[in-house]
Structure formats: C-alpha cells, structure tokens
Amino acid sequence: MNSLTGKKDISDSLSDYFNQPFASSWANDIRSAALVTYKSFGAPSKRDEYWKYTNPNKLTIIPTEPAALFSNDETPMFSNIDRVKIVFVDGVLDLNQSDDLMLEGAIIESLADATSKDIHWARDLFGTLEKNGQKPVKRPLAALNTAMAEQGLVIRITDKCKKPLAIRYIHNSETSDALVHNIVKVEKNAEFTLLESGAGAARFNSVLEVDVADNASFHHIRTQGRDHERKTVTHIFGRLGKESIFKSFTMTVNGILTRNDAVLEFNGDNAKATVAGATAGDGESFHHDDTVFITHDAVNCESRQVFKKVLRNGATGVFQGKILVKADAQKTDGYQISQGLLLDDNSNFLAKPELEIYADDVACSHGSTVGAIDEDAIFYLISRGVPRKQAQDMLVLAFLAEAIDEIDSTDLADDINNRLAAWMDRR
Amino acid sequence: MLNISNLQVSLDEENKQILKGVNLKISEGEVHAIMGPNGSGKSTTSYVLAGKDGYNVTSGIAELNGENLLNMDPEECAAAGLFLAFQYPVEIPGVGNMTFLRTAVNAQRKARGEKELSAGEFLKIVREKAKSLKIDSDMLKRPVNVGFSGGEKKRNEILQMAMLEPKMCVLDETDSGLDVDAMKLVAEGVNALRDGKRSFLVITHYQRLLDHIKPDVVHIMADGKIIKSGGPELALEVEHNGYADILAEVA
Numbered sequence: 257m258n259s260l261t262g263k264k265d266i267s268d269s270l271s272d273y274f275n276q277p278f279a280s281s282w283a284n285d286i287r288s289a290a291l292v293t294y295k296s297f298g299a300p301s302k303r304d305e306y307w308k309y310t311n312p313n314k315l316t317i318i319p320t321e322p323a324a325l326f327s328n329d330e331t332p333m334f335s336n337i338d339r340v341k342i343v344f345v346d347g348v349l350d351l352n353q354s355d356d357l358m359l360e361g362a363i364i365e366s367l368a369d370a371t372s373k374d375i376h377w378a379r380d381l382f383g384t385l386e387k388n389g390q391k392p393v394k395r396p397l398a399a400l401n402t403a404m405a406e407q408g409l410v411i412r413i414t415d416k417c418k419k420p421l422a423i424r425y426i427h428n429s430e431t432s433d434a435l436v437h438n439i440v441k442v443e444k445n446a447e448f449t450l451l452e453s454g455a456g457a458a459r460f461n462s463v464l465e466v467d468v469a470d471n472a473s474f475h476h477i478r479t480q481g482r483d484h485e486r487k488t489v490t491h492i493f494g495r496l497g498k499e500s501i502f503k504s505f506t507m508t509v510n511g512i513l514t515r516n517d518a519v520l521e522f523n524g525d526n527a528k529a530t531v532a533g534a535t536a537g538d539g540e541s542f543h544h545d546d547t548v549f550i551t552h553d554a555v556n557c558e559s560r561q562v563f564k565k566v567l568r569n570g571a572t573g574v575f576q577g578k579i580l581v582k583a584d585a586q587k588t589d590g591y592q593i594s595q596g597l598l599l600d601d602n603s604n605f606l607a608k609p610e611l612e613i614y615a616d617d618v619a620c621s622h623g624s625t626v627g628a629i630d631e632d633a634i635f636y637l638i639s640r641g642v643p644r645k646q647a648q649d650m651l652v653l654a655f656l657a658e659a660i661d662e663i664d665s666t667d668l669a670d671d672i673n674n675r676l677a678a679w680m681d682r683r
Numbered sequence: 684m685l686n687i688s689n690l691q692v693s694l695d696e697e698n699k700q701i702l703k704g705v706n707l708k709i710s711e712g713e714v715h716a717i718m719g720p721n722g723s724g725k726s727t728t729s730y731v732l733a734g735k736d737g738y739n740v741t742s743g744i745a746e747l748n749g750e751n752l753l754n755m756d757p758e759e760c761a762a763a764g765l766f767l768a769f770q771y772p773v774e775i776p777g778v779g780n781m782t783f784l785r786t787a788v789n790a791q792r793k794a795r796g797e798k799e800l801s802a803g804e805f806l807k808i809v810r811e812k813a814k815s816l817k818i819d820s821d822m823l824k825r826p827v828n829v830g831f832s833g834g835e836k837k838r839n840e841i842l843q844m845a846m847l848e849p850k851m852c853v854l855d856e857t858d859s860g861l862d863v864d865a866m867k868l869v870a871e872g873v874n875a876l877r878d879g880k881r882s883f884l885v886i887t888h889y890q891r892l893l894d895h896i897k898p899d900v901v902h903i904m905a906d907g908k909i910i911k912s913g914g915p916e917l918a919l920e921v922e923h924n925g926y927a928d929i930l931a932e933v934a
Contacts, residue, residue, distance in 0.1 A: 636773040640787035641761035654777025
C-alpha cells in the first residue's frame with residue numbers, strides 16, 4: 257500500500273511523528289477512524305484542488321522549521337475585556353496561567369479530562385463535524401488533528417453566557433509543533449462568545465468543532481499573533497440548528513504561512529452565519545489563505561463571507577470561498593465578498609469564488625476585487641496636511657474596517673481596530 | 684502673501700502645456716477671483732499650488748510668504764498655510780469625518796511645532812464651527828463626504844478650512860453644484876474667515892458667487908494665461924457678455 261506514491265510516505269511519517277499512546281478512552285475509536293481517514297487521504301500536496309495556491313509543504317515536513325519568538329511589550333489581546341482567560345503554552349494547557357475553568361452558563365473541561373471519563377456527551381461531537389466536513393473536500397490536516405490531538409477544551413454552553421471565554425495561545429518554544437482540538441456545544445437558546453489569540457506554537461494545527469443548537473448563538477473573534485515565522489493551519493467546523501446564529505471573525509498579521517478553513521453547514525431553517533477576516537501581510541514570506549465552504553441544507557438561511565486583505569512588499573493572500581446550496585435549501589441568501597488591496601506591484605491576491613446551486617429560489621451573490629490604493633483619496637487627505645504614511649494607514653484601516661464591522665460587539669470591534677491602528681504606527 | 688510669476692506647467696503624461704506663464708500677486712487680506720472658459724487652466728493652477736502629482740513645472744515660481752510651493756509635497760503646502768477647497772470633494776468610505784479632521788488639524792499643528800489638540804478641545808471647536816455652517820453631528824460622524832449632498836460636501840470643505848485656519852485659501856469652483864441658498868451659506872462661511880490677514884483665491888465660472896464673496900481683484904484666464912485683470916466690474920462684464928469680447932480684445 258505504502259509503495260504507491262511518495263505522498264503516502266509523507267503522510268505516514270507525519271502521523272507517526274505525532275503518534276503517542278492515548279490512555280484508554282471512548283475517544284480512541286474516533287481517533288483511530290480519523291487516522292484511517294487521514295492515511296487514506298495522504299498529506300495535502302500542491303496537486304490537490306484546494307492547495308493549488310498554497311504550498312502545504314511547511315505544514316507537513318518533519319520536523320517543523322523553527323520559528324523565532326516574537327517579543328513585544330504590548331498588553332495581551334482582549335486584556336481590557338471582562339473575560340475568563342485560559343492559556344495554552346506551545347499547545348499545552350497551562351492551568352497556572354489560566355483562570356479557573358469556571359464560566360456562568362458554561363461547563364468547561366480539558367480534552368484530557370473529558371476523554372478520561374467513562375461516559376461523556378462529547379462522544380457525539382468529537383470528530384463528528386470534522387468527519388462530516390471531509391466531503392466533498394478532503395481536509396487531511398483536520399483528520400490528523402482529530403487522530404492525534406490530546407490538548408484542547410471541551411465546552412458545553414447551557415445558558416446565555418455574559419462573559420466571553422478567551423483562549424490565549426502562547427508561542428514559547430522555537431521548535432514547538434502543536435495540535436489543539438476544541439469542541440463547543442451551544443445548547444438551545446444559549447449564547448456564547450469565544451475569543452482566541454496568539455500564534456500558539458512554531459507550527460500550530462487547530463480544529464474547532466462548534467455545534468450551535470436551535471435558537472442558540474455563537475460568536476468567535478480570533479487574532480493569530482504577530483510572530484513572523486509561525487506556521488498555522490486551522491479548521492473551524494460549524495453546524496447550525498434552526499434560527500441559530502454563528503459569527504466568526506479572524507484578524508491575521510504576519511506569519512509565513514496561515515491556512516484558515518471554515519466549513520459550515522446549515523441544518524435548521526432560518527439560521528444565519530458569517531465568516532469574516534481582516535488580513536495585513538508584509539513581505540515575500542507572508543502567505544495567508546482563507547478557505548471557506550458553506551453548505552445550505554435548510555430553508556431561508558443567510559450566510560455571509562467577508563474577507564479583506566492588505567498586502568505589501570511581495571505578500572500573498574488567497575481566498576477560496578464556496579457556497580453550496582442543496583436542492584431543498586430554498587430562500588437561501590448567500591453573500592460573499594473578497595477584496596485585496598495591493599500596496600505595491602509585487603504583492604499577490606488570488607481569489608476563487610465558487611457557487612454551486614441546486615435550489616431554484618435563492619439569492620446568492622459573490623464579488624471579488626483587487627486594486628491599489630485610491631490616489632485621489634490620498635491626495636485629498638494629504639492636501640489637508642495629513643502625512644502620506646498616515647493617510648495611507650487611514651485608508652488601509654478603512655478598507656479592513658468593512659470586515660471588522662462584521663463583529664457584533666462594538667467593544668470587541670473597537671479593541672481590534674485600536675490594536676490594528678497601533679500596529680500600523682509601529683511598523 | 685501669494686506670488687506666482689511666469690508659471691509654466693505641462694502634464695506629466697501627455698507632455699501637453701497647460702499653463703503658459705501665469706502671473707498673479709495676492710497681498711495679505713485680499714480676495715482675488717479667477718474666471719475663465721473651460722480648459723483655460725484655472726483648476727490646474729490650484730492643483731499645482733497644492734502640490735498635486737502629475738504636473739511638470741517647466742518654468743516660473745510660486746511662493747507663499749516667500750516659501751517655494753513648487754518643491755513641496757501636498758502636506759507641506761498645507762502646513763505652510765495653503766488650503767485648497769476641492770471642486771469635487773473626494774468620498775472616503777470607512778474614514779470618519781471627525782477622525783479625519785482631527786488627524787489633519789493635529790498633523791498641521793505638529794508640523795508647525797504647535798501643541799496638538801486633545802479630543803475634548805477639538806470637539807468643542809469643531810461643534811461651534813459646524814453649527815454656523817449648519818453641519819449637524821450626524822454629518823460629523825459619517826465617513827468623509829460619503830452620502831453627502833453636493834451642498835453638504837461644499838459646506839464640509841468650508842468646515843475643514845475653518846478648522847485648519849490657513850493663510851491662503853484657494854476655492855476651486857466651490858459654487859458648482861450649489862443652489863442659491865447653499866451658495867449663500869458657503870459664502871457666509873468664507874466671509875466669516877475674512878479677517879484682514881487671510882487671503883483668498885476664488886475660482887469660479889459665475890459672477891453670482893462674487894455677489895456674496897466680494898473680490899478685490901478679478902482676473903480672466905484663457906489658454907493658460909491671465910489675460911485681463913480688473914475690479915469686481917470685470918465679473919459683471921463677463922456675466923453679461925461672456926468671454927468672447929475679452930478674448931477678442933486681447934487677441
């Protein structure tokens with residue numbers, strides 16, 4: 257079997273590399289099945305349809321290339337938000353740096369604790385949404401994560417949580433290679449906001465499975481750290497019940513390789529989902545890829561994809577966004593916009609919008625633009641005495657603001673905006 | 684205040700000469716008007732003074748209080764005290780009008796070595812000035828010029844002028860697209876800034892604006908040159924007879 261292609265060899269050695277003995281657990285059958293899936297797919301390669309614009313090599317080579325630590329004196333992201341804080345260092349839960357795992361309206365456990373119990377509700381969710389998300393597009397690095405991750409949080413939301421849970425991923429070792437798997441179940445009528453920040457590790461592979469029950473809502477705001485040499489691959493798998501709300505926003509600056517997949521499925525009618533991203537990339541080594549797949553399999557659901565990327569000095573941004581509307585998903589409203597702002601001739605924005613529609617009563621729109629900064633707007637600003645660099649920063653922030661506007665909470669949106677503005681100043 | 688002498692300018696792209704030797708002297712506190720047919724070089728003159736890219740100055744000088752405007756970037760021209768009110772103010776989605784104004788005011792103060800205004804100080808001043816121009820708080824909060832009517836855009840230009848307190852104001856067809864009432868409001872805003880020291884160069888097609896902003900000197904520009912200068916009566920003559928007589932007379 258293994259002699260067919262070199263690809264197989266890479267995939268075997270990557271899973272062997274992460275392989276470790278797990279204590280006896282209900283999760284192990286799920287892990288074994290995920291490993292079988294992973295091995296049947298093999299590691300991703302540039303020949304794969306959804307890896308054409310992003311070379312996965314840095315995500316699959318063993319061992320990972322080291323990544324220098326990013327030192328700075330700024331306060332950690334979301335510090336001024338009233339939150340429950342949980343810290344992972346190089347992908348390992350650090351209870352000493354974390355608040356107590358206590359949040360009103362939520363039950364929070366480590367993945368290790370949850371999997372050590374004889375019976376656990378997470379059995380029905382762990383690996384389930386990831387598995388559902390493997391069709392029609394293969395996502396080998398997510399299967400690898402399910403098979404091999406022993407770190408993560410298992411979160412059950414039973415009520416409307418007033419405070420967000422903030423997970424901070426600290427990158428503390430130049431050679432760390434981390435797998436983190438988080439599971440969130442938002443029960444009927446419950447509400448939850450999850451904040452994530454930080455680079456996590458030299459190479460960071462995270463999976464987030466979110467099940468949003470009927471009338472529940474889930475808000476997710478994420479920033480991916482400023483470490484220049486980090487490699488990151490993330491997958492969000494979301495399932496939406498009737499009249500539920502799912503909103504995810506990610507801000508990315510720096511990082512030599514980022515691949516963010518979001519795979520959402522509408523299961524109940526009248527639900528709404530948004531996936532948004534604001535990205536600022538600088539330099540030839542910057543490569544950032546958002547790949548989104550939204551499946552409408554219910555009536556009258558609304559989905560939005562809003563992605564904005566500012567690229568300079570040879571940076572590359574990729575967007576692959578798909579809306580699949582199944583035959584029974586009438587009254588679907590699907591919206592997708594991806595825009596690249598190139599600050600010079602050397603940078604690249606590659607976009608692949610896809611619509612696949614089998615229902616006949618739907619409204620789906622997609623748009624993708626790429627352009628330079630508006631020189632008339634620059635002249636207007638600088639003719640009022642605003643220095644050119646500052647004028648350009650204002651226009652860049654204004655461009656990204658349309659993605660940040662997708663965040664419902666003004667406090668969190670302001671936090672993101674202020675952080676971005678400060679980074680512009682320091683550049 | 685402003686001294687323009689034998690200014691010759693061509694377009695970078697087409698190598699086409701637009702200004703063919705403009706001479707203009709404006710003293711402290713004076714209001715000058717430039718009128719002239721389309722394509723005579725009026726707007727180009729204003730852009731060159733403001734430091735816009737795309738023009739090639741082949742000869743001549745343009746100085747503001749002895750400082751050479753021709754080798755300055757737009758932000759330097761602004762800091763030196765020049766203000767250009769745009770014929771077509773640019774819409775800038777995502778940038779709040781207040782944010783923009785405060786950034787501009789403080790950037791100029793900083794460039795001149797003055798203390799920057801705090802948010803509170805700024806707010807107090809801007810509210811006061813906006814009120815006299817009938818600019819409400821909603822307009823101040825909205826993105827720069829986005830969704831503004833023609834009149835609102837021009838009032839916003841005058842508000843910027845009032846906040847930036849320039850020495851030399853150039854108004855490029857500020858009356859275009861305005862109804863009579865809006866024009867009056869804009870003119871009142873301009874007149875409020877006339878303090879005997881500040882100078883104005885008003886570019887317009889119509890004499891009507893000059894009923895409200897009374898000029899000391901009126902110039903007629905044609906084919907890249909100022910061909911005739913005179914008092915306010917010159918504007919009336921243009922209003923009645925058009926440019927044909929003047930052009931014929933000079934030719």
